[in-house]
Amino acid sequence: MKNILIIGATGQIGSELTMKLRQEYPGGNVVAGYIKGAEPKGALAESGPSEEVDITNAQQIADAVDKYKVDTIYNLAALLSATAEAKPQLAWKIGVGGLFNTLEVAREKNCAVFTPSSIGSFGKGTPKDRTPQDTIQRPDTIYGVTKVTGEMLSDYYTRRFGVDTRSVRFPGLISYVAPPGGGTTDYAVDIYYSAVKGETFQCPLNPGTFMDMMYMPDALRAAIEIMEANPDRLIHRNSFNVTSMSFDPEIIYKKICEYVPDFKMEYKHDPLRQAIADSWPNSLDDTCAREEWDWKPEYDLDSMTVDMLKQLRLKLGVEK
Numbered sequence: 589m590k591n592i593l594i595i596g597a598t599g600q601i602g603s604e605l606t607m608k609l610r611q612e613y614p615g616g617n618v619v620a621g622y623i624k625g626a627e628p629k630g631a632l633a634e635s636g637p638s639e640e641v642d643i644t645n646a647q648q649i650a651d652a653v654d655k656y657k658v659d660t661i662y663n664l665a666a667l668l669s670a671t672a673e674a675k676p677q678l679a680w681k682i683g684v685g686g687l688f689n690t691l692e693v694a695r696e697k698n699c700a701v702f703t704p705s706s707i708g709s710f711g712k713g714t715p716k717d718r719t720p721q722d723t724i725q726r727p728d729t730i731y732g733v734t735k736v737t738g739e740m741l742s743d744y745y746t747r748r749f750g751v752d753t754r755s756v757r758f759p760g761l762i763s764y765v766a767p768p769g770g771g772t773t774d775y776a777v778d779i780y781y782s783a784v785k786g787e788t789f790q791c792p793l794n795p796g797t798f799m800d801m802m803y804m805p806d807a808l809r810a811a812i813e814i815m816e817a818n819p820d821r822l823i824h825r826n827s828f829n830v831t832s833m834s835f836d837p838e839i840i841y842k843k844i845c846e847y848v849p850d851f852k853m854e855y856k857h858d859p860l861r862q863a864i865a866d867s868w869p870n871s872l873d874d875t876c877a878r879e880e881w882d883w884k885p886e887y888d889l890d891s892m893t894v895d896m897l898k899q900l901r902l903k904l905g906v907e908k
Contacts, residue, residue, distance in 0.1 A: 590617060591659050592617060593619045593656065593658040594609070595661065595664060595665050596663070597620035599626075599766070601704070601758075601804075601808075602664040604766065605812075606620050606636075607631065610635050619658065644685060650693045653697050659700065660815060661690055661693075661700070662811065664704065668771040669772045673731070676730040680733075691742065695751050702815050703738055705739050706732070707868050708727060709732050709827070710723075710727060710732070710867075711725065711726040711727040711728050712728065718872070719871065721873065721874075735757075738755075739827050746825055753825055754817070755828070758807060758810075759832070760800065761804055762776050762801055764895075772861050772868070773865075775793055779791070780893075783844045789841075790856040792861045797837060797862070803832065805886070806832050806886055818881070821881060823876070828883070829872040831872040831874045833889045833892075834870060841853045847893065
């Protein structure tokens with residue numbers, strides 16, 4: 589039975605992944621690691637143990653691993669793309685320095701490590717459509733630079749020290765649970781909130797800006813399934829392309845209008861987010877994930893839209 593530490597458990601992915609893992613394993617086996625000022629609340633605090641674990645503090649990581657006999661670490665600490673551009677030094681400190689701390693603890697204490705990468709690890713020189721698993725990665729953002737570095741560093745620790753590192757390259761993630769947190773793809777979350785609230789959506793990206801996206805339930809499954817995969821089948825480790833759908837603002841807007849006919853959207857261009865989006869792929873080829881650990885998404889744009897609108901209406905107390 590695994591004993592799991594989630595670093596960044598109160599963040600955008602961590603808050604949901606912690607609860608999902610506590611459904612898969614006994615709640616006491618899944619430790620929610622948090623930083624001071626971002627303590628777990630509600631069900632996240634009540635459903636299992638919590639521990640202060642700042643990824644920039646290697647001793648805190650080691651102490652938590654010892655205290656809870658951890659054998660698997662989910663490292664979710666990071667600044668999202670647009671936020672990282674405003675704070676590049678902090679993005680490197682967390683994304684690379686923090687990962688180094690985690691991998692060193694894992695090496696010393698024999699832990700497996702999951703550290704998500706991103707479509708942000710690609711750049712303008714990367715093939716835009718059906719981006720291959722193995723291709724050029726020359727990102728233009730500090731967020732992307734930290735992700736590429738993280739992939740290479742994780743692979744190094746596997747080759748050099750035998751640490752069991754695995755990860756996926758997440759596309760944009762869409763969720764009704766955690767609010768948007770400064771990511772380039774967050775417009776695809778904001779747009780649902782505007783639709784449910786009856787507001788006109790101000791879209792920061794231009795029409796025709798395609799990006800890969802995924803509904804959070806699929807992302808959580810991917811994070812769990814890759815760590816449970818048979819290592820003998822894994823040709824790759826850091827990181828697997830995974831995808832579910834690709835769309836531009838017009839496509840998601842028209843899909844929402846099928847269920848909210850009076851919904852309105854107008855464009856309010858954000859140069860920073862547009863530049864970041866333009867450097868990322870339109871779509872990913874996830875053949876390797878499908879072949880090496882049987883990855884398959886369950887949601888498409890239509891089924892995600894139906895569920896997002898339903899869940900947000902419940903969350904916000906809005907009648908249909």
